[in-house]
Amino acid sequence: MNVLTAVFVATAAVTLAYFVCLNAVYGAFTFVAARSLRSHLRQRAYSGLEEAFDSPFTPGITVILPAFNESAGIVESVRSLLALRYPLFEILVVNDGSTDDTVERLRDAFDLVPAQRALRDAIPAQRVRATSVSRRHRDLWLIDKENGGKADALNVGINAARHPYVCAIDADALIEPNALLEVAAPVLDDPERVVATGGIVRIANGCTIDHGRVVDVRLPSSRLAVVQVIEYFRAFLVGRVGWTSLNALLIISGAFGLFRRDAVEDVGGWWTETVGEDVELVVRIHRHFRSRGLPYRIAFVPDPVCWTEAPEDLRGLSRQRRRWHRGLGQTLWRHRHAIGNARYGALGLVGLPYFLLFEFLGPVVEVLGPPVTVAAYLLGKLSLLFLVAFLVIAFLLGIALTIAALALEEFNFRRHNRSRDVLRMLAYAVLENIGYRQLNDAWRLLALLDLARRKQGWGTQVRRGIGRRTGQEQQVGA
Amino acid sequence: MSDESQARVLVADDEDDVRELVVYRLSRSGYDVVEARDGEEALRLAGERTPDLLVLDVMMPRIDGYELTRRLRAEPATSRVPVILLTARTQENDVSQGFEAGADDYLKKPFNPDELLARVRAVLGRR
Amino acid sequence: MAAFALAVLALGGLNAVLLALLVLRRVRLSAEARRHVALVQALRPAAVAFLQGDAPLPAGLTAAEQEVLADILGEYARKLSGPARTMITRYFEEHGAVERELEALARARAAWRRAAAAHRLGDIRSGAAAAGLLAALGDHAREVRTAAARSLGKLQEPEAVEPLLAAVAARSVPRAVVGWALLRIGPPAVPALRRLLTADDPARRAGALRVLGLLGEPADAEAVAARLRDTSAEVRAAAAHALGRLGGSQSFPALLAALDDRVPSVRAAAATALGRIRDRRALDPLLEHARSDRFEVAHAAARAAAAIDLEAARRAATGPHLREAVDLAALA
Numbered sequence: 001m002n003v004l005t006a007v008f009v010a011t012a013a014v015t016l017a018y019f020v021c022l023n024a025v026y027g028a029f030t031f032v033a034a035r036s037l038r039s040h041l042r043q044r045a046y047s048g049l050e051e052a053f054d055s056p057f058t059p060g061i062t063v064i065l066p067a068f069n070e071s072a073g074i075v076e077s078v079r080s081l082l083a084l085r086y087p088l089f090e091i092l093v094v095n096d097g098s099t100d101d102t103v104e105r106l107r108d109a110f111d112l113v114p115a116q117r118a119l120r121d122a123i124p125a126q127r128v129r130a131t132s133v134s135r136r137h138r139d140l141w142l143i144d145k146e147n148g149g150k151a152d153a154l155n156v157g158i159n160a161a162r163h164p165y166v167c168a169i170d171a172d173a174l175i176e177p178n179a180l181l182e183v184a185a186p187v188l189d190d191p192e193r194v195v196a197t198g199g200i201v202r203i204a205n206g207c208t209i210d211h212g213r214v215v216d217v218r219l220p221s222s223r224l225a226v227v228q229v230i231e232y233f234r235a236f237l238v239g240r241v242g243w244t245s246l247n248a249l250l251i252i253s254g255a256f257g258l259f260r261r262d263a264v265e266d267v268g269g270w271w272t273e274t275v276g277e278d279v280e281l282v283v284r285i286h287r288h289f290r291s292r293g294l295p296y297r298i299a300f301v302p303d304p305v306c307w308t309e310a311p312e313d314l315r316g317l318s319r320q321r322r323r324w325h326r327g328l329g330q331t332l333w334r335h336r337h338a339i340g341n342a343r344y345g346a347l348g349l350v351g352l353p354y355f356l357l358f359e360f361l362g363p364v365v366e367v368l369g370p371p372v373t374v375a376a377y378l379l380g381k382l383s384l385l386f387l388v389a390f391l392v393i394a395f396l397l398g399i400a401l402t403i404a405a406l407a408l409e410e411f412n413f414r415r416h417n418r419s420r421d422v423l424r425m426l427a428y429a430v431l432e433n434i435g436y437r438q439l440n441d442a443w444r445l446l447a448l449l450d451l452a453r454r455k456q457g458w459g460t461q462v463r464r465g466i467g468r469r470t471g472q473e474q475q476v477g478a
Numbered sequence: 479m480s481d482e483s484q485a486r487v488l489v490a491d492d493e494d495d496v497r498e499l500v501v502y503r504l505s506r507s508g509y510d511v512v513e514a515r516d517g518e519e520a521l522r523l524a525g526e527r528t529p530d531l532l533v534l535d536v537m538m539p540r541i542d543g544y545e546l547t548r549r550l551r552a553e554p555a556t557s558r559v560p561v562i563l564l565t566a567r568t569q570e571n572d573v574s575q576g577f578e579a580g581a582d583d584y585l586k587k588p589f590n591p592d593e594l595l596a597r598v599r600a601v602l603g604r605r
Numbered sequence: 606m607a608a609f610a611l612a613v614l615a616l617g618g619l620n621a622v623l624l625a626l627l628v629l630r631r632v633r634l635s636a637e638a639r640r641h642v643a644l645v646q647a648l649r650p651a652a653v654a655f656l657q658g659d660a661p662l663p664a665g666l667t668a669a670e671q672e673v674l675a676d677i678l679g680e681y682a683r684k685l686s687g688p689a690r691t692m693i694t695r696y697f698e699e700h701g702a703v704e705r706e707l708e709a710l711a712r713a714r715a716a717w718r719r720a721a722a723a724h725r726l727g728d729i730r731s732g733a734a735a736a737g738l739l740a741a742l743g744d745h746a747r748e749v750r751t752a753a754a755r756s757l758g759k760l761q762e763p764e765a766v767e768p769l770l771a772a773v774a775a776r777s778v779p780r781a782v783v784g785w786a787l788l789r790i791g792p793p794a795v796p797a798l799r800r801l802l803t804a805d806d807p808a809r810r811a812g813a814l815r816v817l818g819l820l821g822e823p824a825d826a827e828a829v830a831a832r833l834r835d836t837s838a839e840v841r842a843a844a845a846h847a848l849g850r851l852g853g854s855q856s857f858p859a860l861l862a863a864l865d866d867r868v869p870s871v872r873a874a875a876a877t878a879l880g881r882i883r884d885r886r887a888l889d890p891l892l893e894h895a896r897s898d899r900f901e902v903a904h905a906a907a908r909a910a911a912a913i914d915l916e917a918a919r920r921a922a923t924g925p926h927l928r929e930a931v932d933l934a935a936l937a
Contacts, residue, residue, distance in 0.1 A: 042717035046724050046752040048782035056819065057784030115932035118907075118925035120900050135936060188779040189747065210540060389609035396616035403623040410627055419631055426624065495649060495680055502653045590687030591657070 005379055012376040015369030016390065022358050023397045026234075029242030030404045036241050037412045040302050049181045052188055053087055059187065060088040061165045061180055061258070064157030066150050067093055070171040071100040075109045077171055080212030082137060086180040089167075090139040092157050097126075097147030110134040112142055123155040123269035131160075150254075151270035151277040158264055166261050168278075172309060173255040174204055174212060179305035183258045186299035195263040196285060196298045198252030199305030200236045202415075203229045205312065214307050219421040222312040226428050227436045229310075234405040237302065237412075244300040248286070248351030252298070254278035256306040263288075263296075271334075276327015283335050286347045304413070318443045325360070325447035332356055363444040366437070395433055402429040485602050486510045486527070490520035490546070491535035491564070496587075500533060500564075503591050504598065517541025521549060528555050531602055533594070536565035536576070544579040551580035560601045564589060644673040652677045656689045662696070675702065682728045690730070697729040707737040710753075716746035723749055727756025735762045742768050742778070754778045758786025766790060766797035774808035787816045795820055802828055807837035814840065818847030826852040830859040838868040845871060849878025857884045864890055864906075872898065873905040880909025888913050892921050895930075908933075 052058045063081060067074055074093070081091050095103055106112060117131040126148035134140040145156055154168050165187065169175060176182075179199065186194045206220030219226055243249040257278065264270075267284045270277045282298065289296035311317040332339070332355065339356055341348040370391075377387045406425055409415070416422055487509045491497040497513055504511045512529065514520035518540045524532070532550070536543035543563050550556040563576045566587040576584045583597055648670060654660040666674065675697075682693045697703055706729070709722035723741050726734040738760070741753035754772065757765035769786055772778040787794055794816065801813035814832060817825060829851060832844035845863050848856045860882070863875035876894060879887040887909070894906035907926035911918040911934040919931045 039717075043720070043748040046717075046720040046748040048751045048755055048779055048785075051755050051758070051785040052779070052781040055781040055785040056788070057815065058781040113936070115936070116925060116928040118900070118904060118929045133933070133936070138933070138936070188781050190776075191780070192776075213539070215539065385609065389613065392613055393609070393616060396613065396620060400616060400619050400623065403620060403627070407623055407627050410630060414634070419635075422627065422631060426627070493684070495677065496684055498649060499653050499656065499681070499685075502650075503657060506657065506659070588684050588686040588690070591685065591689055592687055 005381060008372055008376045008379060009381050011369065011372040012382060015365055015373055018358070018362070018365045018369065019390075019394050019397075022362070023394075023401065025242075025354065025358070026238065026401050029238050030401060030408075032245050033238045033241040033408055034404075036245065037237065037302055037408055041412055044303070047185055048188075049178070049185060052184070053085055053181055055087065058087050058184070059165055059191065060090070060163030061086060061167050061184065062157070062161035062163045062261070063089055063091045063167045063169060063180075064154055064161070065091065065093045065169055065171055066096055066153030066157070067098065067102055067171045068096040068147070068150070068153075069098045069100045069102060071098070071102045071105055073172055074102050075105050076212050077173075078106065078110065078140065080175055081169075082140065083177055083212070084175065084180050085177050086184070088163070089180060090141065090162055091137075092160055093140070093142045094153040094157050095142060095144045096149065096153040097145065103142065103144060106142055107132070110140060111136050115141075117141060117143065117160055119156075120159045122159055122265045125152050125155040125159065125269075128156060149272055151272040151274070154277075155269040155272070158261060158269055161261055164261055165258060166264065167256070167258045168254065169257075169306070170255040170308065173201075174209065174214060174307040175256065176305055176307075177213065179256065180258075182303040183256070183301055183305055185301060186297070187258070187260075190297065193295050193297045194299055195260045195289070195296050196252055196282065197258045197301055198240070198249075199256060199301045199303050201232065201253045201255050202304050202307050203232055203310045204307035205229075205310050207307065216417075217415040218418065219416070219424055220310075220312070223428070224314065224317060224436075225310050225312050226424065227432050228317075230402060230406065230425055230429055230432060233409050234402060237408045238401070238405050240300045241302055243351065244298070246346040246350060247297055248346040249298050249300055250282055250286075250347075250351055250355060251279050252282050252300075255308050259285075274327055274330040274334075275323050276329075276331050279327055280331040280334065283331055283338075283347075283352075286351075287335065287338055287344060290344045290347060302412075304415070314439075318439075318446075321440060321443045322447040322450060325363075325444045326450055328355065328360055329447070329451045332360055363441040363448070366441040367445055398433050398437075399430055402432065484510060485530040486512065487531045487533060487598065488512045488514065488520060488523055488529040489533045490514040490517065490538065490543075492516055492538045493535065496535070496564075499591060500594065503595060504533075507595055509598075517543070517546040520546055524550065524556055524559075529559060531598060532559060532561045533598070534561060534563055534581075536563055536572070543581075544575055547576070547579040547581050562594075562597060562601060564594070641673065644670060645677065648674050649677055652681065656681060656685070656692060658692075679725060679728045682730065694730050698731050698733070703729060703731045703733050707734060710737050710741055710749075716744075716749055719744060719746065720748040720752045723752035723756050727752070727759035730759055732760060732762075735760055735764065738762075739765060739768055742772055747777070750778045751782055754782050754786050758782075758789035761790050761793065763790060763793040763797065766794045767801065770801055770809050770812045773812045774806050780812075783812075784816065788819060792820060795822075795825075799825065799828065802832060807835070807840050810835065811837070811839045811843040814843035814847045818843075818850040821847070821851050823851055823853060826856050830856055833859050833863050838866075838871055841866060841868070841871045842874040845874035845878045849874075849881035852878070852882055854882065854884050856882060857886060861887065861890060864894065869899050869902050872902045876902060876905040876909045880905075880912040883913050885913060888917060892918070892927070895927050896921075896924050900926075904929075 078091065078093060093106060112132040112134050115131060115133040119128060126146040128143055128145045130144045132142045143156060143160055158166060167180065183197050183199050186197050203225065204214060205222065205225040206218045207214045208216035208218065219229065240249060263285055267288045271280050274280050311320055338344045338348045339352040373387060376382045377384060406429065487504050489497055489500050489511060492515055501511050501513050512523055514523055516538045521541065534543040534546060543565060547561050550559060560582040561580065562583045562585060563581045564585045564587065573584050582601055585594060585597060651663050652674065655662045678693050678696060682690055706722040706726050710719050713719045723738060726738060738753045738757050742750055744750050754769055766787060769783045773780050773783045798813045798817045801809055804810050814829060817829065826848060829844050829847050833841055835841050841863065845860060848860060860875050860879050864872055866872050876891060879891060891906045891910040895903050895910055898906065903926045907930035911930035915931065915934050918927055922928050922931050
């Protein structure tokens, strides 16, 4: 009985420590973010982006768009890419062995004709079947290859890329016209050191979209989507800004990331055996430079660069979250030697341990912790007061951090014009802690089981399509 | 064609200040000016009553200047209406893209309002 | 017990404060935005009439109205050229705006305020600001330096050429902005660029070459070609690129020699340049490099060969680079 009690109490103590540390980290990040965002926004107007747009000395970017069965939206995606404001770039659509009419649609829409394209053999990848170029837009190419997954398609893109920088994007993401300029800003400032940058990803559900651009930002009607909007604010405005300040940013969103091509080649390209290829590449790049003592920086640009569609059904969301968690786990396992390793500086000592303990194993604590703490109380080891106070404080802290994230958005970006939307988000900030968070934890626990059972693959997300089909104004999820 | 003092000019630009200035200048010079905020509105207005000249910005939401010019050229009613493109896009292939779309003239921003007026007069005088 | 109650109260209070901040800010911003829009709508017609020389600006404006008017005119300064723009410059000069901004540039404590001043001085485009902006190229804050560089470009100030290239070499201002500014300064920059070809610092020599390639005259080709024997690879590559734009056939021997340079980026630049000057004698060497050299060099050589003689390139088309170059050239 004594041992069991000890276990319960220990677990309760760990749970308490976990919550305290987690909130402390996020609290610290919130402060960092508040200052950083404010100064960034002030600087932004004078950072010379318009001049860079007009300058022959701005480095070229190869945009890589891996596509698998994207028939519904591929033409609109490419159209919005053609409208990007950047002086020198090319678009490589990599068809990853689609079984639908993705290729035909592209060929018809852009007048593609066969043309040879020289490829490096820098990174091993599945066979390329054919290449074609658009007669109308000489910088738009289609590379048709055998199926090999997103990472493999990106690697082919690297092998084909003409410019010193590559931008990896998701086929269904809507890219802001200034996105390349914004994400290239750290590179323009510091080309020797900056090897990768990412920006803010927003949720498009509910927004009014016209000709591939978000013209009106509105909250989706789906409750699940609204909660995700809030989550994204916290993750991007607080989380990523915070990690960048330590040069330990682990995540550059797969939906939109800029990389220096030679850095990606040096580390061997994206890893094809994981579902978290975006995180894994970034960690590998960090390790590569830190272990060699080479100066480098991975930057996060707190500007909105692209919009994605969030799953609105529980099934789709759970598949997505399980996949993300599996990817994180695969990455942490592959780089386990770096965890806690002082050789990797802030990455090894702070970033990776944090992600292991709080992100990866966090769900274990969050799911088991509270019931065990209650059990400890029932066993008479904890006072009721302590239990209640603990729960209330945890709840209030969680809300405070979320409201702070919303405040950061409001003060710095103010994209949501309707006050009603802001009020709704505040309400959901509260509700998020009752139900959504627990669901998320449950899914991520399941992901741990998936990993134990070695599950592979991506699963599917039901895509409603964010207003691309006709290019006319369309509201999603209204 | 109507004589110059009654010529109808359609000005389309999403930048309010530029549009206001151009409209003012052309009206003061005796033209009948209609304004549009974007490509779609311009198309609609041109459909309602064919203008004698269009001054179009290129970077507009919904339908940009190039696309608008192409569409106007595709319609018999508007296929011969002269188009002057006014835009900040100054790279070489932007200019050639403009002419390929069917524009008659191309004026770069920052622009001189006097020069715009001169070009308007020249183009309308030619027809 | 008391500690917990305190903690709960504190957190509850924190939440309430944050909420209040959010709500208040939104309310204040909406009101401000509406006021601003109203002012702009009211004042812009007056500005337009003024710019067309039809009426003077209204007198007796409040400070807020002055500020909005200044913004409106500043926007127009960016979009207009010619007499209208000169009127705006004169307006700002007469109203002491130039002095005010120069003062802020020199003395304001907040970096963003100095950057804003530097930026506005470029929009106003008064020559009187040149000295202050040149000094600002040495400011601590990067955005101030960047804004100063941009504004010196807008002022088209030839004295800025050497300091700007020094800034690029020191990496204190983004290269893209300096490049833009130097191009804006245009032909008056050329004498300074020529002098910099023999600067001590290779980064400055390379920078000068890049811009000279775009602004220089054919007569500069000889001086540029001399840089093909520079000790720094970066300079040699920049010289090759510049020759492609400036040079005629007399550059051929120097570029041909550069095609066999040790460093691949120099070879690639030489190949591109040879393709631009279209000297037939380059054809065979280019075809050779297109077949056997490293990726980037072979690529440039193939494109150049196809540009010189598409048929010959097609006949010789072995290897992916030549085939690609031929396919693309055939589309044109």
